[in-house]
Amino acid sequence: MPDGFLDAPTSIATGAVAAAAVAVSLRRARHELDDKTAPLTGLVAAFVFAVQMLNFPVGAGTSGHLLGGALAAILVGPWTAILCMTVVLLVQGLFFADGGITALGTNITLMGVVTVVVGWALFRLTLRLLPRRPASAAPAAFVAALVSVPVAALCFVGLYAVGGTADISFKAVFAAMVGWHVLIGLGEAVITALTVGSVIAVRPDLVHGARSLLAARELTVREPRPLAAKGDRSA
Numbered sequence: 597m598p599d600g601f602l603d604a605p606t607s608i609a610t611g612a613v614a615a616a617a618v619a620v621s622l623r624r625a626r627h628e629l630d631d632k633t634a635p636l637t638g639l640v641a642a643f644v645f646a647v648q649m650l651n652f653p654v655g656a657g658t659s660g661h662l663l664g665g666a667l668a669a670i671l672v673g674p675w676t677a678i679l680c681m682t683v684v685l686l687v688q689g690l691f692f693a694d695g696g697i698t699a700l701g702t703n704i705t706l707m708g709v710v711t712v713v714v715g716w717a718l719f720r721l722t723l724r725l726l727p728r729r730p731a732s733a734a735p736a737a738f739v740a741a742l743v744s745v746p747v748a749a750l751c752f753v754g755l756y757a758v759g760g761t762a763d764i765s766f767k768a769v770f771a772a773m774v775g776w777h778v779l780i781g782l783g784e785a786v787i788t789a790l791t792v793g794s795v796i797a798v799r800p801d802l803v804h805g806a807r808s809l810l811a812a813r814e815l816t817v818r819e820p821r822p823l824a825a826k827g828d829r830s831a
Contacts, residue, residue: 597695597696597699597702597703597706597752598695598696598699599696599697599698599699600696600698600761600762601696601699601756601760601761601762602699602702602755602756602759602760602761603759603760603761605759606702606755606758606759607698607699607701607702607759608701610701610702610704610705610706610755611700611701611702612701613701613705613709614682614700614701614702614704614705614708614709615701617678617704617705617708617709618678618679618682618704620675621675621676621678621679621682622679624675625673625675625676625678625679627675628672628673628675628676628804629672629676632801632802633672633673633676633802633804636671636672636802637672637676637680640664640667640668640671640672640677640680641668641680641683641684643664643667644663644664644667644668644680644681644684645684645687645688647661647662647664647787648661648662648663648664648684648688648694648707649661649688649692649694661780662780662783662784662787663707663711663744663745663748663780663784664681664711664784665677665681665707665708665710665711665712665714665715665744665748666711666712666714666715666716666718666719666737666740666741666744666784666788667715667737667741667784667787667788667791667792668680668681668712669712669715669716669719669740669804669805670715670716670719670733670737670740670788670792670803670804670805671791671792671795671802671803671804671805672804673804673805674712674713674716676804677712677716678708678709678712681704681707681708681709681711681712682704682708684708685700685703685704685707685708686700689703702752702755705751706748706751706752706755707748710744710747710748710751711744711745711747711748712744714740714743714744714747714748715740715741715743715744716740716805718736718739718740718743718744719736719737719739719740719805720805722735722736722739722740723736723805723808723809728809729809730796730800730806730809730810731793731796732809733792733793733796733803733805733806733809734789734790734792734793734796735789736805737785737788737789737791737792737793737805738785738786738788738789739785740788741781741784741785741787741788741789742781742782742784742785743781744781745777745778745780745781745784746774746777746778746781748777749773749774749776749777750773750774752773753766753769753770753773753774756769792805
């Protein structure tokens with residue numbers, strides 16, 4: 597979101613929400629990071645940065661792009677994902693003029709917090725309804741990404757209804773944001789499901805959201821048959 601869409605009180609409020617979320621994430625992320633997830637966190641941030649740089653107009657003076665919050669939460673955990681998304685949005689806003697500086701708190705709240713929280717919650721909920729096996733992570737990721745994107749757009753519409761300052765009607769903003777982001781969510785759901793499914797197939801231990809599935813899976817261990825004892829041969 598560019599500058600000038602929300603008034604100062606609304607921008608300050610979303611900035612406070614973003615700052616609080618980042619502060620909590622800095623403390624909680626240490627429980628998610630280990631020798632395996634730390635390198636993956638950098639790759640996730642780079643991937644999210646790349647897909648978010650591909651912008652296209654959706655009307656009402658705004659643009660749309662893939663968000664990646666659900667994917668980040670599933671791969672590296674929700675607290676680490678919030679930090680990843682925050683770093684991506686900071687770099688985009690400060691160095692690439694992608695998103696307004698005064699709107700940075702709003703963008704972090706919507707794309708870095710809402711998508712992660714909603715995506716992670718739906719992922720965990722969907723897993724409870726599916727068979728307890730690693731293969732269930734991909735369809736659960738599809739649902740998480742599909743819903744998280746339009747929910748973030750709907751939250752933006754709510755913020756615009758409270759503190760919008762642009763000379764654009766509420767109906768136009770609602771139609772442009774929610775309508776287009778339903779389609780964006782569908783594309784992101786496909787990409788998220790394929791990515792999670794691919795990682796699960798190769799290294800399921802790298803997917804933070806699948807750790808409970810791996811722990812619940814019963815591994816069949818075949819004990820080697822003991823060798824028959826050889827009797828002593830008398831001379």
